[in-house]
Amino acid sequence: MTDASAEPIHGDDPHDPRVHEKLNWLRAGVLGANDGIISVAALVVGVAAATTDTAAILIAGVASVVAGAISMGLGEYVSVSTQRDTEHALIRKETRELAEMPDQELAELAAIYRAKGLSEATAERVAEELTAHDALAAHLEAELHISADDVVNPWHAAGASALSFLVGSVLPMLAILLPPPEWRIATTFIAVIVSLAITGWLSAWIGGAPRGRAIARVVVGGALALAVTWAIGAALGGVV
Structure with a gap:
């Protein structure tokens, strides 16, 4: 209860x-x-x-x-x-890696979704579609659990x-x-x-x-x- x-x-x-x-x-x-x-x-x-x-x-x-x-x-x-x-x-690092080695980053994203339980084909399709939509946002969310639009503001706090x-x-x-x-x-x-x-x-x-x-x-x-x-x-x- x-x-x-x-x-x-x-x-x-x-x-x-x-x-x-x-x-x-x-x-x-x-x-x-x-x-x-x-x-x-x-x-x-x-x-x-x-x-x-x-x-x-x-x-x-x-x-x-x-x-x-x-x-x-x-x-x-x-x-x-x-x-x-x-x-x-972390955002700068991820941006640089996406620009310098996009294929490896795509494979890494697919691996993350495979580890969450998706089949290999589904994980690759999800990774490809998310990368096409917004590669940086996809990697920040899946790898680092942050968002470029949601960085904390120290002045507010x-x-x-x-x-x-x-x-x-x-x-x-x-x-x-x-x-x-x-x-x-x-x-x-x-x-x-x-x-x-x-x-x-x-x-x-x-x-x-x-x-x-x-x-x-x-x-x-x-x-x-x-x-x-x-x-x-x-x-x-x-x-x-």
């Missing part, structure tokens, strides 16, 4: 290359928001456990937000740029990651600054747990994964991070 909650409910055809691009930046966005919530909340809870000075908490929180957003955006840009450069290099980190960090900042000092930590804990449950649900929805498991992972991890930083802040605050 399958878990009904694991079924993706995206309205687009999942085989459409545009869906892959949308899911890529949605994934980066959800991860960025999740990181913004946890990292900023953990830092401000640790500081709030050590001191009730609002200015100190604000300075630490703002520094964490700015540094985290830059780090998330830059990290995503570097990672996706590396993937893009690799894909471009970096922008989504940095922006979502900023959006995610707003909640713990408000939760720690708005309530009176005696309610700051408790309010932040509650707000973070609820928001992490939402981002866990979203990440599962995007990937079509079981939602209960995804929510539990992110909530338990976030709660643990808050508890550890609170304990460190309380211990250091008592010493200082």
Whole structure:
């Protein structure tokens, strides 16, 4: 029996290359928001456990937000740029091989389809027809499982990651600054747990994964991070 909650409910055809691009930046966005919530909340809870000075908490929180957003955006840009450069290099290599040794490439394509279970005659016919239609696209899909029209965009991923980190960090900042000092930590804990449950649900929805498991992972991890930083802040605050 399958878990009904694991079924993706995206309205687009999942085989459409545009869906892959949308899911890529949605994934980066959800991860960025999740990181913004946890990292900023953990830092401000640790500081709030050590001191009730609002200015100190604000300075630490703002520094964490700015540094985290830059780090998330830059990290995503570097990672996706590396993937893009690799894909471009593979496309250039395949283009050169098709120009220099078309017969060998045709035989290689037919061999791929024979390995998938087609008869020799059918595999050769499929390879010939696909090559006549678009040789490069046929080889990229069969050999490398990529498309020249679907190369990842590092700017999209970096922008989504940095922006979502900023959006995610707003909640713990408000939760720690708005309530009176005696309610700051408790309010932040509650707000973070609820928001992490939402981002866990979203990440599962995007990937079509079981939602209960995804929510539990992110909530338990976030709660643990808050508890550890609170304990460190309380211990250091008592010493200082």
